């Protein structure tokens with residue numbers, strides 16, 4: 001018997017929403033079907049449908065007597081793939097759960113099933129670029145999406161996913177540890193250095209109190225924790241440098257600001273010293289947030305508006321923004337990556 005919707009059976013296409021019998025034409029016989037085993041699950045499949053989309057399946061089905069036992073993916077992934085392979089017509093990928101799309105993409109890639117490779121990847125791109133999915137998605141969804149993007153060597157997709165993930169991390173809206181682990185595994189340096197940064201901000205109070213970084217629940221290895229410590233001391237040193245002097249900015253021509261040294265510079269250094277001397281809600285190693293906060297404060301500082309020429313004031317504020325960008329782009333140096 002071919003399993004029908006809702007039934008569970010050892011011949012399980014049971015959880016495939018489209019019963020196979022419905023996909024066979026009226027002349028199809030039970031003999032046309034083949035069994036494919038994946039893990040401990042046996043799937044009764046229509047070889048014509050699979051052969052028509054993939055040379056690999058064509059080869060697999062050449063010997064009618066051979067027993068087909070597939071590995072390299074789970075039964076659940078294969079079930080999702082079969083669901084898409086049998087779907088006539090394929091639904092809009094936007095309406096399909098992204099986890100299912102990933103499964104289809106992964107299995108379609110393994111068997112070079114071109115139509116489903118294109119459909120699933122396009123669906124994933126749509127979810128990533130045009131739906132709010134990644135604003136609330138858990139870390140495991142990001143991991144899966146990055147793995148698919150890397151599998152398909154889609155660097156644009158990979159960059160977009162990483163960018164959305166690190167934005168969520170900087171909001172402290174998601175745990176940076178899973179991103180750190182996956183970025184390390186796949187050598188994604190930008191994501192890795194930002195994950196280290198956010199993780200460091202989280203554990204900095206423990207380090208400052210002389211406690212071990214790992215509170216017992218961290219997935220980071222000893223080597224990774226060493227990078228965290230490197231970042232701690234390096235960013236602390238960077239903050240101490242900034243406490244001593246504001247980010248360097250270019251001096252204007254004397255004709256533009258004749259009293260630059262006597263007024264602009266003195267005012268800027270004094271207000272900078274005042275701001276860096278204030279106690280902050282951000283940890284000293286959280287240099288990016290501290291700089292952003294100071295920039296916002298100095299933007300509305302009335303003394304600076306009175307004492308600096310507008311051009312010099314804008315240049316000085318831009319120097320803070322440039323410093324933030326420079327630190328953000330070079331976090332890997334701080335963490336010795």
Ligand SMILES: [Zn+2]
Nearest residue numbers: 257260264312
């Ligand atoms: Zn000036």
